[in-house]
Amino acid sequence: MTHASPVLDVRHIKFKVGVRTILDDCSLTLNKGELKVLIGPSGAGKSTFLQCINFLQIPDSGEIFLEGEQITTNNVKQLCSYRSKVGMIFQDFKLFDHLTALDNVAIALRKVRKYTASAAKDRAMQELERVNLGDKTELYPAQLSGGQKQRVAFARALAMDPIVLLLDEPTSALDPELVGEVLQVIRDLAAHGMTMIMATHQMDFIRAISTEIIFMEQGRIIEQDSPANLLAPNCESRTKQFYNTLQSV
Ligand SMILES: Nc1ncnc2c1ncn2[C@@H]1O[C@H](COP(=O)(O)OP(=O)(O)O)[C@@H](O)[C@H]1O
Numbered sequence: 313m314t315h316a317s318p319v320l321d322v323r324h325i326k327f328k329v330g331v332r333t334i335l336d337d338c339s340l341t342l343n344k345g346e347l348k349v350l351i352g353p354s355g356a357g358k359s360t361f362l363q364c365i366n367f368l369q370i371p372d373s374g375e376i377f378l379e380g381e382q383i384t385t386n387n388v389k390q391l392c393s394y395r396s397k398v399g400m401i402f403q404d405f406k407l408f409d410h411l412t413a414l415d416n417v418a419i420a421l422r423k424v425r426k427y428t429a430s431a432a433k434d435r436a437m438q439e440l441e442r443v444n445l446g447d448k449t450e451l452y453p454a455q456l457s458g459g460q461k462q463r464v465a466f467a468r469a470l471a472m473d474p475i476v477l478l479l480d481e482p483t484s485a486l487d488p489e490l491v492g493e494v495l496q497v498i499r500d501l502a503a504h505g506m507t508m509i510m511a512t513h514q515m516d517f518i519r520a521i522s523t524e525i526i527f528m529e530q531g532r533i534i535e536q537d538s539p540a541n542l543l544a545p546n547c548e549s550r551t552k553q554f555y556n557t558l559q560s561v
């Protein structure tokens with residue numbers, strides 16, 4: 313049997329701050345169309361791991377391959393291209409407050425992809441329509457709800473035609489009634505075969521659509537398996553213990 317090589321292959325990432333080890337030998341592979349989730353207590357290293365995968369933090373050691381090509385930090389051109397193919401969504405949206413929703417999406421198309429102003433505008437419009445914000449294009453972030461801001465962030469990431477999306481707790485800054493609209497965007501992306509890694513504690517969502525749970529604690533990956541296995545009634549996984557503590561809050 314032949315296996316296609318993974319889209320993303322992250323091997324043995326270590327990250328230290330001073331003498332403190334924040335990530336210790338964290339590895340994962342991501343095949344096309346998979347949605348793997350990172351869970352674990354606050355401070356476990358989930359955000360740092362995602363940032364290392366995108367080189368927003370530079371790992372002390374380890375290797376990262378995108379579609380078989382090793383990415384190194386000393387090749388600036390390759391790194392820029394990698395970052396444009398591996399999109400990132402943050403808990404706090406990270407929109408430009410002084411730009412409209414449309415310009416938040418269009419700016420990277422112009423600056424990175426070198427689109428003309430009018431082509432960038434057309435594409436940005438298309439991406440905003442895809443996340444149901446076709447009627448909000450001229451509004452500024454301060455005029456949008458949290459759920460709408462996060463959907464603008466998705467439109468901005470998707471406009472770059474990413475190969476992989478990294479999502480860092482994309483719903484945890486949202487009021488409960490706004491979580492559903494953002495999860496729906498992620499569900500649609502998964503249904504269309506987008507390859508994703510997502511830090512989240514939305515367990516119903518994890519059960520329903522993730523292909524694998526990666527449980528992290530103190531900078532290490534402790535468990536890595538399908539939700540069906542890790543959350544099975546007779547399974548005594550660390551993931552399940554953690555799940556039960558979430559339920560009882
Ligand atoms: N650049 C940094 N400088 C100092 N400490 C850091 C840095 N990056 C991460 N950390 C620490 O690493 C640990 C893991 O943090 P984080 O990745 O945010 O965890 P999680 O997302 O799982 O809550 C925390 O204790 C955090 O304070």
Ligand SMILES: [Mg+2]
Pocket residue numbers: 358359360481511
């Ligand atoms: Mg975090």
